[in-house]
Amino acid sequence: MNLFNLFINGALDHLKEETDSRTVSTDLLARLQEEHQALSSGYADAEPINYQTLERRLAYAMFYAPKHAYVWREYGRQEWNDRQVLRLNSFGTGPGSEIIGLAEHLRPGGLRRVEAVCLEREDSWRNLAHRVFQRYQEETGVEMNVLWVTDSSYFRRNQHLVGSFVLSELARESLLSQFRAEMVKRIGPARGTFIDGTAVNVVTGKCLLSSMAGQNWYDHFGARGWLCKDDINTAWSACNVKVCGHVLPAEPNICAFKYNFR
Numbered sequence: 001m002n003l004f005n006l007f008i009n010g011a012l013d014h015l016k017e018e019t020d021s022r023t024v025s026t027d028l029l030a031r032l033q034e035e036h037q038a039l040s041s042g043y044a045d046a047e048p049i050n051y052q053t054l055e056r057r058l059a060y061a062m063f064y065a066p067k068h069a070y071v072w073r074e075y076g077r078q079e080w081n082d083r084q085v086l087r088l089n090s091f092g093t094g095p096g097s098e099i100i101g102l103a104e105h106l107r108p109g110g111l112r113r114v115e116a117v118c119l120e121r122e123d124s125w126r127n128l129a130h131r132v133f134q135r136y137q138e139e140t141g142v143e144m145n146v147l148w149v150t151d152s153s154y155f156r157r158n159q160h161l162v163g164s165f166v167l168s169e170l171a172r173e174s175l176l177s178q179f180r181a182e183m184v185k186r187i188g189p190a191r192g193t194f195i196d197g198t199a200v201n202v203v204t205g206k207c208l209l210s211s212m213a214g215q216n217w218y219d220h221f222g223a224r225g226w227l228c229k230d231d232i233n234t235a236w237s238a239c240n241v242k243v244c245g246h247v248l249p250a251e252p253n254i255c256a257f258k259y260n261f262r
């Protein structure tokens with residue numbers, strides 16, 4: 001499955017739901033491209049990124065989300081064994097990149113159902129994510145059983161927690177230690193996997209996420225390296241509608257942070 005097509009179509013379904021039209025007019029196209037640029041430069045800022053406008057969420061879902069899903073698929077290939085049911089807690093779900101990426105890795109091995117609890121502070125992601133999950137279920141036959149929650153007390157205990165490009169958000173807001181303690185209380189003992197940039201700009205300067213994350217964290221580069229640039233570029237070139245995005249010049253400069261919440 002081309003994951004750019006999946007997320008772009010999910011985003012267009014959501015556009016229809018919000019505006020009654022699935023058409024990307026010239027005016028909307030310009031605004032989406034502007035938002036794509038703003039997101040691209042925003043990741044270097046020390047301020048948290050907000051996803052409050054529809055245009056920003058659409059621009060994110062049409063490029064960054066599928067890109068992240070391919071990164072998770074590659075990570076899954078190196079680390080996650082086949083299973084019929086994928087059970088996850090997801091923190092900072094956005095449009096659901098990590099869930100889709102891991103499901104895509106597990107689908108050829110017989111994945112039948114995803115059971116995920118999603119915690120996302122920006123509630124307006126909910127309907128867009130739902131559209132993506134709905135399309136994924138229709139196109140693959142994998143049952144998407146997703147519970148969208150407003151508080152970590154709804155996370156399932158002992159269930160793997162995943163987060164994608166959210167540790168950097170927590171770091172920008174000096175919330176990493178608090179987050180770790182909260183997760184130990186809510187889901188521990190459980191494992192956590194987070195993919196993010198290696199460093200993040202915070203108000204006091206540039207910080208390595210691994211050094212900010214505390215003793216039990218470690219960064220892990222997959223045995224073969226990420227090796228997802230070619231998959232991403234091939235899918236991007238082949239996708240039907242290109243609204244915003246670009247070819248990747250190099251492998252993403254990211255790492256996986258793994259943690260035992262205990």
Ligand SMILES: C[S@@+](CC[C@H](N)C(=O)[O-])C[C@H]1O[C@@H](n2cnc3c(N)ncnc32)[C@H](O)[C@@H]1O
Binds near residue numbers: 119163165
């Ligand atoms: C960069 S986006 C990542 C979205 C998706 N996981 C992905 O990889 O494409 C980070 C998400 O984390 C959410 N987020 C940031 N801080 C959060 C918090 N303290 N609690 C819940 N969600 C948070 C943001 O609203 C945003 O949707």
